[in-house]
Amino acid sequence: MMKAWQGLVVGAWLAAPWATARNSAPLPNWSEAQRKAMEANGWLAGERILGAAADGESQPGAAVSPPDLGGGVPTAGLTAPQSPVVPVPEKFLTAYFDAKPEGFLIDPQGLLDEGATHEQLALLKAHAADSPIDLYIYIFAKDQEIPGDVRGEELCERCFGTERPTLLVFYFLGAPQQTVLYPSPSMPEAIPATEQRQALQSAIYQASQKASPPAQLEAFTIQLTKRIYRMEQMLHGISDEADGPKLSRARAAKLAKSSSSLAERWARWRPMALDLAIPGLLIASVLAASVGIIGWRRRRATYRFPELFVEPRLGGQHAAGLGAVIAFASADLPPASQRRQVAGYLRRT
Amino acid sequence: MRMRCLADTAGLLRHDEREPVEVAMRQITKRFPQVFVAIYTGSLGEAAHLRRFGFWLLNRAKFADLPPGTSNAAGILLTIDPETKAAGLSVGYLLEPFLEEEDTFDCLARAHSHWLEGRYGDGMIKALEQLSWILRKRSNQAGRNPQHFARKLLPSASRSAATRRRPSGPEEVER
Structure with a gap:
């Protein structure tokens, strides 16, 4: 039989969710001013x-x-981004996709206000001035759909096929997660696709940290330009590596040329060199032998002095004390200043 | 007074320094067979004069390790007094016409820096190397022109007479 305290525990356990629901914080509400903003x-x-x-x-x-x-019923497509439902108005398709755009920001619908457009254009121009990789941003509304007959790859090949490396961005204002990035044909060879994907993801993440669509676009562009800078570094590395073989080939050609000229010279001088080789070797060996013999004789040479009669002086039978005396008491003074002069009585008269 | 050619009574040379010094001394004798080198190190006291001591020692010493009949006149004596920090080089009568006081000073000057640092053995070897170079030079000069050195031994009056040129003029021609 269940005891009283056990009954209390079971009751408390059953009542806990109800109590939690009652005590949970209410959902957040927008104030009127915030909502309007x-x-x-x-x-x-x-x-x-x-x-x-x-x-x-x-x-x-x-x-x-x-x-x-x-x-x-929930389906697998629940987590996928919600697809735009309204197609881009037909009247803007020409402005969007017919020819290569004149500016880096393509917004024929005027979705961005004047200030945001100005700022975005300045940002893209500054990037284009610094970077070898151009960035074109096409602005669409978040609920717009790009017509099926427009393909980004085809647009890149048609408008930017012969240009320098370019990135095309289809940006949906207010929905940065729908952004699509298309590299120009010159890009995939130089930059790996993974790097481009990571750049896009990073830019989308930065954009999603902002609240307003213009701020999102600005954050997106700034982050993408940063990642493009990384791509530039890769491009430089690749171009350096690409230049390396060219340089080495040029150096090799130069060396080959010089070596061929050396070979020609050698061919011209070879008969004379062969004629002179034996006499030259003989002369060199004779000279070397002479130097060796002279050195050997000098090392073994003995020297004699003529024996001259010197009259003994001061009662000295063998010597008269001629010679220098030097002091080495101080390291500060040179030997000459520590020289002790010969006493007068010892000098030969 | 009997002594060896290398008499290190002051104990300036380490055991391993003696052999190189003796080799350098033997080299001098080998190259200049008439000459030998003796080295004496010892404290002479304040009263003694290094040059006078060299003069005295070279005249009085009997060097035990020299061939019999070798005259001290062929000697070159290097004396070092570690107490007064002075060194002297004395030469016998054989080399006196060929070596100037300046030459002996050059030999001592080569050793000066070594002796300042207390490296007596190295200093002695350097001094003997310089001495060998000077002796070879003087020997060659003496072989070419022995009269030049012989004239230095003449008394000053005779020397001036010998060097004075006889006048040559019309009178001599007439005679």
């Missing part, structure tokens, strides 16, 4: 998930209806 920027955080709750229908104390997650 966010709507002016064209994006409201949590709008898609919270649905009506984010639209202000949820009031404190009111019953919270579950968010509409798209309805129906």
